[in-house]
Amino acid sequence: AQTVTQSQPEMSVQEAETVTLSCTYDTSESNYYLFWYKQPPSRQMILVIRQEAYKQQNATENRFSVNFQKAAKSFSLKISDSQLGDTAMYFCAFMNRDDKIIFGKGTRLHILP
Amino acid sequence: DTGVSQNPRHKITKRGQNVTFRCDPISEHNRLYWYRQTLGQGPEFLTYFQNEAQLEKSRLLSDRFSAERPKGSFSTLEIQRTEQGDSAMYLCASSLQGRDTYEQYFGPGTRLTVT
Numbered sequence: 001a002q003t004v005t006q007s008q009p010e011m012s013v014q015e016a017e018t019v020t021l022s023c024t025y026d027t028s029e030s031n032y033y034l035f036w037y038k039q040p041p042s043r044q045m046i047l048v049i050r051q052e053a054y055k056q057q058n059a060t061e062n063r064f065s066v067n068f069q070k071a072a073k074s075f076s077l078k079i080s081d082s083q084l085g086d087t088a089m090y091f092c093a094f095m096n097r098d099d100k101i102i103f104g105k106g107t108r109l110h111i112l113p
Numbered sequence: 114d115t116g117v118s119q120n121p122r123h124k125i126t127k128r129g130q131n132v133t134f135r136c137d138p139i140s141e142h143n144r145l146y147w148y149r150q151t152l153g154q155g156p157e158f159l160t161y162f163q164n165e166a167q168l169e170k171s172r173l174l175s176d177r178f179s180a181e182r183p184k185g186s187f188s189t190l191e192i193q194r195t196e197q198g199d200s201a202m203y204l205c206a207s208s209l210q211g212r213d214t215y216e217q218y219f220g221p222g223t224r225l226t227v228t
Contacts, residue, residue, distance in 0.1 A: 004155075033215065037219075043221070044219050044220060044221040044222065045156075045204070045219040046219070047216060047217075047218075050216065091155050091156075093155075095215070098169070099144065099146075099161065099208070099210070099215065100146075100158045100161070100169070101146075101148075101156075101158065101206075101217060102158070103155030103156050103157070104155050105153070105154055105155050106153075106154075106155050
């Protein structure tokens with residue numbers, strides 16, 4: 001069975017700093033997708049960034065980038081120039097061909113002014 | 114279209130009562146998913162539909178839970194004889210299944226409290 005592990009339950013950083021959220025996963029599949037979702041307080045979940053496992057190049061979306069290490073089954077999220085609006089719960093997630101998303105337990109990120 | 118919507122947003126019910134939640138997906142999306150999120154945890158998959166067909170149900174979905182998607186549009190999730198352990202956020206997501214499309218868009222959720 002696939003599992004997703006986020007080892008940092010909570011993190012705090014100062015505004016404008018760079019922060020990295022860790023994620024590891026376990027699967028025997030070779031084709032799959034990885035995601036980082038953001039869930040702000042009392043607001044709905046939105047997709048931050050996605051990575052197809054067959055692509056070696058790390059995905060980037062503006063201030064958000066990932067470090068995808070397929071052999072190590074690691075998928076970390078880097079947020080550059082962090083902003084107050086980045087305060088949220090961040091979930092690492094895995095999806096294989098059956099389209100079910102498996103989420104990690106999340107990392108609560110606080111951006112401090 | 115403004116995205117996935119869910120109603121009600123909050124529901125408080127007494128143990129033993131039945132409740133029903135509704136999800137309206139993004140209109141052209143053919144897949145619809147239900148997840149459950151308990152406090153401090155990530156969402157867990159419950160079930161999903163391709164058009165009106167229910168393709169898979171998680172073992173988390175006991176016999177007290179039933180989901181439908183008549184005509185492949187909106188979906189309902191019913192919980193019969195609610196228990197305190199059913200208290201959670203119930204999330205709906207939809208996607209357009211295609212060659213390069215697989216992203217799931219989430220609704221705001223229905224928070225259920227069973228007293």
